Amino acid sequence: MRRETKLVHYGRPEMPGPANPSVMRASTILHETVESFETTKAKRDVDDSVLSYGRRGTTTAHALMAAVADLEGGEACYLFPTGVAALAGTLSAFVAAGDHLLVVDTVFHATRKLCDGVLRRNGVSVDYFPWDATDLSPWLQPETKAVVVESPGSQTFEAMDLPGLTCWTQARGLTVIADNTYGSSWLYRPLQLGCDVSVVAGTKYLGGHADVMMGAAAAKGEAAAILREAVVTTGQTLAPDEAYATLRGLRTLNLRLERHEQNAFALADWFAARREVAAVLHPGLPSHPGAAVWDRDAEGCNGLFSVIFEKGFPLRSFLDRSELFAIGASWGGFESVALPISPFQGRQSASVYPTGPMVRLHAGLEHCDDLIEDLERSIASIGA
Numbered sequence: 001m002r003r004e005t006k007l008v009h010y011g012r013p014e015m016p017g018p019a020n021p022s023v024m025r026a027s028t029i030l031h032e033t034v035e036s037f038e039t040t041k042a043k044r045d046v047d048d049s050v051l052s053y054g055r056r057g058t059t060t061a062h063a064l065m066a067a068v069a070d071l072e073g074g075e076a077c078y079l080f081p082t083g084v085a086a087l088a089g090t091l092s093a094f095v096a097a098g099d100h101l102l103v104v105d106t107v108f109h110a111t112r113k114l115c116d117g118v119l120r121r122n123g124v125s126v127d128y129f130p131w132d133a134t135d136l137s138p139w140l141q142p143e144t145k146a147v148v149v150e151s152p153g154s155q156t157f158e159a160m161d162l163p164g165l166t167c168w169t170q171a172r173g174l175t176v177i178a179d180n181t182y183g184s185s186w187l188y189r190p191l192q193l194g195c196d197v198s199v200v201a202g203t204k205y206l207g208g209h210a211d212v213m214m215g216a217a218a219a220k221g222e223a224a225a226i227l228r229e230a231v232v233t234t235g236q237t238l239a240p241d242e243a244y245a246t247l248r249g250l251r252t253l254n255l256r257l258e259r260h261e262q263n264a265f266a267l268a269d270w271f272a273a274r275r276e277v278a279a280v281l282h283p284g285l286p287s288h289p290g291a292a293v294w295d296r297d298a299e300g301c302n303g304l305f306s307v308i309f310e311k312g313f314p315l316r317s318f319l320d321r322s323e324l325f326a327i328g329a330s331w332g333g334f335e336s337v338a339l340p341i342s343p344f345q346g347r348q349s350a351s352v353y354p355t356g357p358m359v360r361l362h363a364g365l366e367h368c369d370d371l372i373e374d375l376e377r378s379i380a381s382i383g384a
C-alpha cells in the first residue's frame, strides 16, 4: 500500500467503530484474574502494542508509535513529551561515561547544548565534525561510540551524504542517530540511508498545527532493543491527548508538506531576485551546498529556508512591519513565521556565506501571493 493511503488508515479501530483511535486516559489497567495480569505482563515484554500500564502508553500512543515506526521504516518507535526529550533520551541510551560522541557541526542548537552540557558533565566527550565529511577518521577515538547527524543542517540546510557516512560508520560499529525533524518521517528516511535511530520533533510537522509538543524516536536492528530498554527504564511516554493530536495532524502530513514546499520555493525565488538579498539558503536550490545529495536522497523540501541580507539592511524593521509573518521560534505549523538568527555563533566551522543580517523563515499554508504581497509592502515601507 502506498504511504498516502497508509496515512489515512493508521490506527483505525475495528468496525463498527470510530475512524480515529479514541483518547484512552489510563494509569492502571484492571484485570479480573491474576493469570490475565501475568499473561499480559509477559506479552508486553516483547510487544509494545500490548496494553499493560499507562507509563507504557495506552492504545492512543500505541497507534502513533506504530504509525511513525512504519513511516520511518523502523522496527519500533518510542514517544517523548518534546523533541529535545527524544534527543536526550536517545543519546543517553547510546553513550555513557567514558564514551566519545561525534556530532555534526550544523546540528540544532539545543542538541549542541545537550551534548556540551549534560553529556559532558556525565563524562561523555564530544567532538564536532563538518557536515560534508563522510570519513570521520580525523575525529575517531578508541572510545567513539556514536555519531549524531542532522540533514539538512539546522538553519543553513546543507544536506549530508548519509549513505557515504554510514558506510564508513558501519565498518567501525558506530551507532548513528539522526535528527529527522526537517524530513519529518515523510521527505527523508535516515533509517533507509544507514542510520540506526531517527528522531523527529513531532512538535513541528507531525502535529502540524502549532498546538502539540512531542518527540519520537524510531529505530531498527540492535538499536531498537537498546532504545526500548532505555525508554522503559526511564519512564518516557506521551500523554494520550498529545498522541491523539499528533495522529490527527499526521493524516494531512503529505498534503501540508506539498503546500509548504511550494510556498517556500516561491518565496525563496522572490527573495533571490531582490537587490537587498545577499544569499538564499534552501536545500532545494541547485546552487546550495549539498543540493545534489538532497535531490538524490530526499523526496522534496519543507517550508523552511533562510535569507542573508546585504550588510546594513534593517531586518528588524522589515520583520516588524510584516503582517503575515509573525516572529516565533518554532515552525511546522500551518502559519508563516520568521526568526532572526545567527547560526554561525557557537559553530566550529566558519561561514562560507556572505555576512549580513540573517532570518530563518517558515512558509505557512497561506496563499503565496498574499505572503509575497505582504513582504513587498514591508520592504517598500522601510525604504531601504
Ligand SMILES: *Cc1c(COP(=O)(O)O)cnc(C)c1O
Pocket (backbone or CB within 6 Å): 082, 083, 084, 085, 108, 110, 154, 179, 181, 182, 201, 202, 203, 204, 213, 214, 215
Ligand atoms: C524543534 C526541533 C527540535 C526540538 O523539538 P521540541 O519539540 O521543540 O523540543 C529538535 N530538533 C530540531 C531539528 C528541531 O527543529
